[in-house]
Amino acid sequence: MTKTSVPARLPCRLYLITPPTIPDLPAFADRLVEALGAGDVAALQIRLKDVPDAEVRRAVEVLAPLAQARDVAVILNDRADLAKATGCDGVHLGQQDGSVSEARRLLGPDAMIGVTCHDSRHLAMEAAEAGADYVAFGAFFPTTTKAVDYTASPDVLTIWQETMEIPCVAIGGIDASNAGALAAAGADFVAVSSAVWSHPAGPAEAVRDLNAAIRA
Secondary structure: OOOOOOOOOOOOEEEEEOOOOOOOHHHHHHHHHHHHOOOOOOEEEEOOOOOOHHHHHHHHHHHHHHHHOOOOEEEEEOOHHHHHHHOOOEEEEOOOOOOHHHHHHHHOOOOEEEEEOOOOHHHHHHHHHHOOOEEEEEOOOOOOOOOOOOOOOOHHHHHHHHHOOOOEEEEOOOOOOOHHHHHHHOOOEEEEOHHHHOOOOOHHHHHHHHHHHHHO
16 A cells, blocks of 8 residues: 555555454455455455454454455554554554554554544644554545544545645545545545445445446
């Protein structure tokens, strides 16, 4: 997911996020394989909320090899310590999930560290200055995946793209109907969860539709 310094902007790519709970891990693993086999995916964020550490570890143990075998980076949500312990490629930090510097100390120079920045370029610039590898803005649209406390405008992506080097991720309510607009506005990655896992035609069709949208 590293953004190069060449003048031409790299194509926007897909960033998958798991559901907040995975009741049937083997069945979800099969669905993940379908999704990853259907088109370009840059990263998989394992985002499990309010579950025991053992459950997170088991999810990483099962899901990470499936993604990494396809050169898809595996990012653990919230927990740099568990990301280190489970061999993830990086961690995604919320504003209350510890500092970039501490995550870097734990995970090393090659780890991928992302930071939630809501609708704030100020927070994003602080994260960039602290050494984050990407920043995430959102939510851009209504979503049922999590409570929405901040609403971002596509302008934040455009301004970030024009002024900063590190990549930006758009998140929140994204599906094939609106992903293209965010890619055009300046998102380097579009993050999706329910639009893939709840797609009526299945995750593979969702990934195909999303890739088509962001390349249109």
